[in-house]
Amino acid sequence: MTNKAETCWQIQNVRVIDPFRGIDSVEDVFVVNGQIAERATATDCRVINARGLWLVPRLTDMHVHFRDPGLEYKEDLFSGSQAAAAGGFTVVCTMPNTRPVVDIPSLIHWQITRANEIGLVHILPIGAISKGQQGSELADLYQMAEAGAVGFSDDGHPLVDSRIMRAALSYSKTLGRPIIQHAEDPLLAAGGVMHEGSISHQLGLAGAPDEAESVMVWRDVELAGLTGGILHVAHISSPGSLEALDYAKRRGLRVSAEVAPHHLFLTDEAVREWNYNPVTKVNPPLRPDTTRQLLIQAVIKGLITVIASDHAPHHEDEKNQSYKEAPFGISGLETFIGTIFRVFLDAGLLSPLHLFRLITVGPQDVLGLDYPGLIPGASADLTLIDPQVTWTVDGQQFYSRGKNTPLQGTKLKGRPVATMLDGRFTMRDQEVLV
């Protein structure tokens, strides 16, 4: 049984950046019995002097792959939860492309229960849109939603059939949960292992053009218009997709999009720099700098409202193959904060309050969740960040089983130093507290 002193924390002189309430100010934060508390109710608290640190409530990564069930050698719910806590996150949404596919309520329920047992992060599962992610028959969306699925996606398997997509979007409206599409025309992208452009032409690697993504985003936007459904575009990465997103916004459709940190930070030049090492192989592929700049501008303008990691851990033996054979994916949870700080804060492109909106309010809005921010009574899910610390990425130090990062050796500035879930520290000084 925990004693009183351990259930009360006073986090002193911390810069509170709370996008839920639109607040950015230095103050003390009190946590009593797992919840945010008023100063008056807090007595005998343990004091943390957090001068110079930032405190942000409930960081949400709405796109991660924890590979459990079935592919635990890449990642399981425990190692994934550790990676999330180390990365500063208190909420993650797990994609359903596991073995078996998460397409039934019992698997949703099992993931949530298992996450609660682990106790390091809230897992809000995303269920499959179609049975077995086969793209031909809708899964039981309502029952999965009742079990706790916060959205639906066949991620990794683009939903090609327009009729099924239409039906899914129609259902999403009745459930209030988004259809999250990995937008990619599989035939146009067939064989592509990187972005099609001057680098792919010079390296002799088969490329997938931007348009393999954007043609499907345009179709889906039209279907969102037809159905009034809730469409969320996963890991958006092409100029045409941004045009479609803008068009949807002007029409007032319920369409949103997320971008991954690696698409904001790296370009297809990395494939050459890494000398064909598949550590840069990701789907959608790393794009040229012109596209990267467009994505950054789309975030600044508010067209893209979410940043999500698309954390895709793989075993070293799988990545240690030829570029063609190796699987797509980057292990992204533990470099997330440092990467987006480099892109937006170091360059002075966004205020911290605006930046953190993209991993707090942004995903919560898309998923229809209602965390209130740091008000008394709210769950004490928060992250302390040292914005000044510089560190060098070393994948071997990741808690994730996936050590696959093209940021290996990169110097970043800014890192989570403590993560708290329901009032209990899950990470302090980069040590995950199980």
Add this chain to the structure above:
Amino acid sequence: MRDLLTLESLSGQDIGDLLDLAQNMAEILDRPIKKVPTLRGKSIVNLFFEPSTRTRNSFELAAKYLSADVINVQKSGSSVEKGETLWDTARNLSQMAVDAVIIRHQVSGVPQQLAEILDIPVINAGDGSHEHPTQGLLDALTLRQAKGHVAGLKVAIVGDVLHSRVARSDIWALLALGARVSIVGPPSLLPSTYEELGVEVTTDLKEALADADAIQVLRLQKERQSTGEIPSLWEYRLRWGITRKTLQYAKPDAVVLHPGPQNRGVEIDSDVLDSSRSYILQQVRNGVAVRMAVLFRLLGGGHDE
């Protein structure tokens, strides 16, 4: 130079030096007894994971003419077929005191990846759609022999440039040596971004061949039709085939090259192929000389005559 992975990474000077060396090696091929002791005691692995007769034999003969020992490893029947990774196969061979690895692989970048883990020279004998550096060198050598120089020549490369490792190596070598390069072929098989490299890109054969001193005709892979990239071989021949008629678009003394194997009657007609304008057999002979030069350069060649 520790490995030979690409021509992109070599300067005009490096390439010129290799061609000079290859020219010397070519003289050995004219002797009645071609074996010289240059690489005696050296052992080389020919690691060919893709079907190849000409390049593999050419490397093997080049090594043998220099007195090196050669073993040939193919995917079929190798440990790779039993599940061993290519990297482990190469490490094992390296532990058998091999002095160099020559690798042909269907995936671009594999020789580069191999070079990162091996501490012996790696020679790229063709990787996917990326590069085929010894082919680029032998093409440049053949042109130099035919025309006396490469600088200032206009060379048209015709066909499926997008998937051609030969075209890539040719382009790097020719540009480095000061030639003008024009690429031409069906729009679905042309990398439009090559204009950034200073290459002329067109789908009009007449335009590409105008004032050309040389034509490099690429082999058309017949599966391009089944993958929907061209309508038919016949239509391809009509628009981009090198025939006696289309050859007239080029300079009267333009020479014709082809990396082989040829599809007679598709990308090139027999009467062109077998004419005095064709330097195709000269290319094959130069291939051995170039590979001797590369092996000599990378393996030290302490016993040079």
